[in-house]
Amino acid sequence: MAAGIPEQTIVELGAGSEWRFELEADENIAIRVLSPDPVFINSCELPPTTWYPLYRHLKSSLYASKPARIEVSPTFPASQYTSTSTTQHQLLNLHLALERVRILAKRASNDGVSGVRGPRVMILGPPSSGKSTVVKNLVNLALGTGMGWTPGVVGLDPSSPTNLIPGTLSLSTPALPLPTHHLAQPLGSPPTSIPSNTLSADVPTVGWWLGGLEPTNRNAEVWKVLVSAMAQKWRDRCEKDKLAMTSGLFVDTSSAFANPLLGTKKDDPKARYTLVAQAIEAFEIDTILVIGHEKLHIDLSRLPAIQSRNLNIIRIAKSGGVVDLDETYRETAHSFMVRTYFYGEPSLTKEMTGLVGKMVGMDGGLNPYSFQIGWETLVVLRVGEENAAPSSALPLGSSRTLSPTKLTRVDPSGPAHVVRLLNTVLAIVAVSSEDRIIPEKHALKAEADAQVKAEAEEAEDGQGEDGGRVEAELVEEEDMEEVPYREEIGTREVLGFIVITGIDPQKKKYTVLSPSPGKLPSTVAIAGSIEWVDSA
Ligand SMILES: Nc1ncnc2c1ncn2[C@@H]1O[C@H](COP(=O)(O)OP(=O)(O)OP(=O)(O)O)[C@@H](O)[C@H]1O
Numbered sequence: 001m002a003a004g005i006p007e008q009t010i011v012e013l014g015a016g017s018e019w020r021f022e023l024e025a026d027e028n029i030a031i032r033v034l035s036p037d038p039v040f041i042n043s044c045e046l047p048p049t050t051w052y053p054l055y056r057h058l059k060s061s062l063y064a065s066k067p068a069r070i071e072v073s074p075t076f077p078a079s080q081y082t083s084t085s086t087t088q089h090q091l092l093n094l095h096l097a098l099e100r101v102r103i104l105a106k107r108a109s110n111d112g113v114s115g116v117r118g119p120r121v122m123i124l125g126p127p128s129s130g131k132s133t134v135v136k137n138l139v140n141l142a143l144g145t146g147m148g149w150t151p152g153v154v155g156l157d158p159s160s161p162t163n164l165i166p167g168t169l170s171l172s173t174p175a176l177p178l179p180t181h182h183l184a185q186p187l188g189s190p191p192t193s194i195p196s197n198t199l200s201a202d203v204p205t206v207g208w209w210l211g212g213l214e215p216t217n218r219n220a221e222v223w224k225v226l227v228s229a230m231a232q233k234w235r236d237r238c239e240k241d242k243l244a245m246t247s248g249l250f251v252d253t254s255s256a257f258a259n260p261l262l263g264t265k266k267d268d269p270k271a272r273y274t275l276v277a278q279a280i281e282a283f284e285i286d287t288i289l290v291i292g293h294e295k296l297h298i299d300l301s302r303l304p305a306i307q308s309r310n311l312n313i314i315r316i317a318k319s320g321g322v323v324d325l326d327e328t329y330r331e332t333a334h335s336f337m338v339r340t341y342f343y344g345e346p347s348l349t350k351e352m353t354g355l356v357g358k359m360v361g362m363d364g365g366l367n368p369y370s371f372q373i374g375w376e377t378l379v380v381l382r383v384g385e386e387n388a389a390p391s392s393a394l395p396l397g398s399s400r401t402l403s404p405t406k407l408t409r410v411d412p413s414g415p416a417h418v419v420r421l422l423n424t425v426l427a428i429v430a431v432s433s434e435d436r437i438i439p440e441k442h443a444l445k446a447e448a449d450a451q452v453k454a455e456a457e458e459a460e461d462g463q464g465e466d467g468g469r470v471e472a473e474l475v476e477e478e479d480m481e482e483v484p485y486r487e488e489i490g491t492r493e494v495l496g497f498i499v500i501t502g503i504d505p506q507k508k509k510y511t512v513l514s515p516s517p518g519k520l521p522s523t524v525a526i527a528g529s530i531e532w533v534d535s536a
Contacts, residue, residue, distance in 0.1 A: 009076060013039070013068040014084065020061040020321045021054075021080040028349045029054050030073055032357065037066035042133065043091070043140035044177040051359040055182035055346055057332055059323045063088050074351040087319040091134065094289075094316070095141040098248065102142070102149060105246040117238070118151070118248025120284055124276070124300070125291030127255040130322040132160050132186045134291065135252040139187070140177045142247070149247040150175050150204075152234055153187055156227070156279060157254040159213045159330065160186035164205065165341050165425060165497050166213060166334040167530040171230050172205035173237070173244060181362065183333045184340035187252065206233060207494045209427035211383070211528015213334075214256040215275055220263040221404030222384050224278055225491045231282035233493070251283060258296050277305035286311055292318040338425060338532040341497060342368040342515050369517040370501065372509040375412035379524045380426065381483060382408045383490035407483045407490045410527060412508065421510070422503055423533050426525035427494040435486045485524065495521045499532050 011019050023029065030051040033039045039046045040063045046052050051073075054060070062070065063086060101119045108116040121138070123131045135153065142149045155161040155170040164170050178188040188205075208226040215223045238245040253276075256262050263274035279285070288311055290297040297315045300306055306313065325333075340346070344366035348359065383405055410421060498520070502511030514520065 009072050010034075011062075011070040011072060011080075011082070013062070013064045013070065013082060015064070015066050016086065016088075017082055017084045018061040018063050018086045018088075018321060019070065019080065019082050021077045022059040022323060023054060023056050023077055024079070025056055027075060027077055028056050028352065029075060029077060030352050030355055030359070031062070032071050033068060034071055035067065035069040037064065037068060039064045039068045039070060041180045042178070043088075043137040043144065044179060045144065047360055049357070051352070051355050051357055053181055053348060053352055053359070053362070057183050057329070057336070058180070060180055061321050073355055083320060085320045087317055088137075090316055091137050091141070094314070095138055098138070098142070098287075099145060099147075102147070102246055102248055105248075106147075106243075109242050109246050116246065117284075117286075118149075118246045119287055120249040120251075121287045121289060122251040122253060122279065122283070122285045123289045123291065124253050124257050124293075124296060125255065125318070126258045126293055126296070128322060128324045129255070129291040129293070130319050131255070131291060132157065132252050133319070133322065134289065134316070135250050136178055136180070136187055139174065139250055143174060143177045148175075148243070150241075150244050151247040152237070152244060152249040154230065154234070154249060154251040154283065155187060156257075157214075157252050158210050159254065159334070160252075160337075161207065164207045165338055165530065167211050167425065167528050168207040168209055168427070168494070169226050169230060170205060170207045171233060174204065179360075182336070182340075182346060184337045206230075207427075208491065209429075209494050209526050209528060211427070211526065211530060213530075214254045215262060216256070217261075217263065219384060220265075220275060222491065223263075223275060225405055227275075227279055227282050229491060229493070234283065249283060249285075251279065251285065253279070258293060260299060273300065273303055273305075276300070277303060280305050280309065280311070285309075288313045290315050292316075334530075335532060335535060338499070338530075339534060342366065342499070342513055366515055367517070369514050370511060371514070372504070372507075372511050373520075373523070375508045375510065377523055378510060378512070378520075379484065380410040380412075380421065380527050381485070381490060381524065382410060382527050403487060405487050405491055407485065407487055409483045412510075419503075421500050421527065423500065423531040424527050425497055425499045425530040425532055426512075426527055428496050428498060428520060428522050428525050429489050429492055430495055430522050431485055431489055431524045435489050437484055437486060489524065490526055494526075498525065 013019055030053045031046070032051045033046050033048050036048075041060060046062070098119045098121065105116045105118045123134055125131045139151060139153055142151050150173045153172050153174060155168070158167050158169055160166070161168040161170045172188060174188055179185060208230060210219060210223060210226060212219055234249065257273075257276050260272040264271045280288075286309075288300060288306070290300065290313060294315070297313060301313050345362045347365060348362070352359070496515065498512045498514045500510050501513050504511070
């Protein structure tokens with residue numbers, strides 16, 4: 001035992017074993033490695049002799065291939081144990097096989113062979129089987145090789161997106177190993193060092209808004225459009241960036257993917273694993289990892305989309321350390337992820353700052369900004385046919401065909417709509433003048449008014465005042481139920497997120513929370529079913 005350190009705060013790890021812990025709501029701890037050999041958290045090496053904070057609610061494990069000694073302070077977690085049954089060897093073997101593919105691809109690419117790619121791996125499994133943990137380990141193993149890889153990480157699990165708000169599908173290209181300090185880092189910390197609510201410019205993370213926590217038969221068509229857009233983005237990236245192409249891709253998936261009937265339509269009742277097949281084709285997957293689930297493994301190997309592509313399907317063992325996550329825990333995790341998006345990384349507790357010795361640097365907090373915005377200014381839309389008015393509301397005898405990505409505008413003057421918006425997270429999307437639709441009646445009126453104006457100008461040598469009046473009338477007469485934009489904007493890459501924290505029906509204003517001060521990058525926002533109330 002090191003001098004002066006009480007024995008009960010030391011974890012002695014045997015070679016090839018894991019220290020597993022589950023932190024309670026009041027347990028914030030810091031750990032530091034006292035022994036010379038490396039210790040890893042999700043295959044990211046802990047800095048030697050440096051305190052590494054682990055925040056409340058986190059469930060994870062440390063792994064050491066050689067005997068290790070770790071100090072834990074200021075308290076020792078109530079729920080912790082060491083285990084020699086680890087899946088790290090299997091993950092390492094897998095990593096070595098993937099690394100070989102990456103190296104061969106890079107060599108071929110350097111020799112001028114076009115179209116060679118690194119491995120494209122998709123992970124599937126039932127709920128709480130350790131999918132996100134396997135992705136994180138494989139990504140960190142690739143990033144830790146020193147080869148400078150920049151693999152793509154696709155989050156097709158909107159309940160734990162790469163590093164955005166729940167409800168988002170994400171694509172990121174981390175260049176440094178992903179840390180594990182708290183719940184908001186399933187696959188990497190949010191880009192808090194960039195004080196901007198534009199995600200795509202400087203930060204290698206882009207998001208698409210599903211607005212729900214998992215793919216379902218109701219949102220399957222919207223899901224497909226989003227996945228196609230993500231895959232296109234990745235293709236564009238690979239065309240310009242050979243390193244990304246050879247580094248490969250890891251796709252984390254929703255546990256809903258294990259349901260064979262997900263996405264099956266009435267007109268094709270025999271189709272199975274429709275969304276899995278779509279993702280395989282869109283991202284040109286070559287390796288599928290199935291955790292545990294034997295039936296899923298067999299079902300997938302019989303899937304035509306897989307047979308025709310001659311994919312590798314590898315079944316890997318579920319780690320004994322994976323914790324079954326209940327609904328309450330998931331809600332806590334989601335709320336924490338949203339909070340981190342707006343407020344940044346949690347700050348060190350008093351006890352942590354009081355520790356003697358070096359502490360790893362964290363990204364730090366953000367200063368979110370709350371302000372009011374008029375109902376007419378912020379255009380709030382919903383995507384999907386289920387949001388459209390019921391067919392019974394149509395004139396007698398008429399029918400309609402709805403597009404699955406149909407946009408509906410949330411009419412703030414309808415009290416029920418407005419109440420539903422309180423605490424709703426909104427995704428901001430960019431719009432350009434080409435996206436704007438001028439309703440036909442306004443277009444005709446504008447044309448007629450323009451003609452009247454031209455005649456008046458001719459008669460009076462025009463002062464131009466009438467033009468302003470026409471504009472004003474147009475705005476005044478804007479039908480709050482009409483969607484003034486093309487449908488495509490509902491499924492495009494998001495610029496950032498805001499949350500509606502208050503509604504003033506008298507002044508007709510929303511109070512919104514934005515991650516940074518300044519003008520919103522766009523005043524068109526998409527609502528989903530994700531809500532957030534700050535309970536921290
Ligand atoms: N070896 C381990 N030791 C301790 N905890 C672990 C270990 N592996 C995974 N966990 C924890 O178990 C929980 C579930 O794992 P994970 O989130 O990777 O599963 P998942 O299959 O992606 O879950 P979901 O149902 O959300 O799709 C997480 O809190 C994770 O940190």
